[in-house]
Amino acid sequence: MRLAPLITATALASLLLSGTAHATSVYPIRDRVLTANKLYRTGELEASQCAERDVKPNDVPAAKRYLTAVLNCLNRSWGTHFKQAGLTFAKARIGFITKPRKYCGDSWGSASATYCDAERRFLVLLDDSLLEDTSDLFLFRLAAHEYGHHVQNLTGIARAYHLYPYRNKSELNEQSRRMELQAECLSGVFIGSVWDSLKERGEEDWQTLLEIMRNNGDEGEKIRSHGKGRNRAAWLDKGFRASSPQVCNTWPASASKVS
Known part of the structure; x- marks a missing residue:
């Protein structure tokens, strides 16, 4: 959970008198680690192989094997990409749960999966909702x-x-939406790089996934932290079509693109 920076009474009074807030100016985003990161200049991910494993609905062991195989592909692909770009790389790990629990210091919430920076690992909640239909690319x-x-x-x-x-x-x-939509775009980058190896998939499968994302946005949510469905689908598709992190710089994007 992110905490707002503390502002002393003296500092707050000064800001109010001056009519500016240099210490807490947030728009546009000015941190170059976000807006001009080296990641955006690393070029396209090399095309690679990542064959899907079979997984039937509500089959937890098969889902574990499926997702572990995808993770192995991700570690190979991004590991090669980082090495070629001269960036420091470390593999990610995966874990599985069948019931929500506290993770990485926070309650689980309604997520299907959660990544923990400190552990470099993400947990996937393999519940009935996630595994009800395993025929698509979700x-x-x-x-x-x-x-x-x-x-x-x-x-x-x-x-x-x-x-x-x-x-x-x-x-x-x-800011949360910019972060999440960037991760959405980066997921598209990887999928685009391995698309030719997904022999059973075609344009219809991709359009089905985009439609799923359009129907799973923040609309109607109390906390709008991940983006409207149309924007989630748009950033995912943008990464997929380019296969390059260059197109995933959400930080200087207009507010409407990250709403």
């Missing part, structure tokens, strides 16, 4: 999205995000 995209957070962690984006100031909940939620 599980594949879920692992790739959480790995997007791992990429953010390795490149310093996660730390810069957690330290970046905000003045109110609205600004905090928008």
Whole structure:
């Protein structure tokens, strides 16, 4: 959980008198770790192989094997990419639960999976809701999205995000959306790089996944922290079409693109 920076009474009075807030200015985002990260200049991910394993609905052991295999692909692909770009790399790990529990210091909430920066690991909640229909690419995209957070962690984006100031909940939620939509885009980058190896998949499968994302946005949620469905689908597709992190710089994007 991110905490708003403390402002003393003297500092607050000074800000009010001057009409400016340099110490807590948040828009536009000015931290170059976020807006001009080396990640954006690393080029396309090399095309690689990542064959899907079979997984039937409500089959927890098969889902574990499926997601572990995808993680192995992610570690190989991003590991090669980081090495070629001269960036420091460390593998991510995965874990599984069948009931929500506290993780990484926070309550679980309604997520299907959660990445923990400190552990460089993400947990996946293999419940009936997630495993009811395993015919689409949602599980594949879920692992790739959480790995997007791992990429953010390795490149310093996660730390810069957690330290970046905000003045109110609205600004905090928008920063959260920029972070989540970037991970969405990075998941598309990976999927695009291995698409030709997914022999059983075609354009219809991709469009189905985009439709799932359009129907799973923040609309109607009390806390709008992940983005509207149309924006989640748009950033996912943008990464997929480019296969390059260059297109995933959500930090200078207009507010409407990260709403």
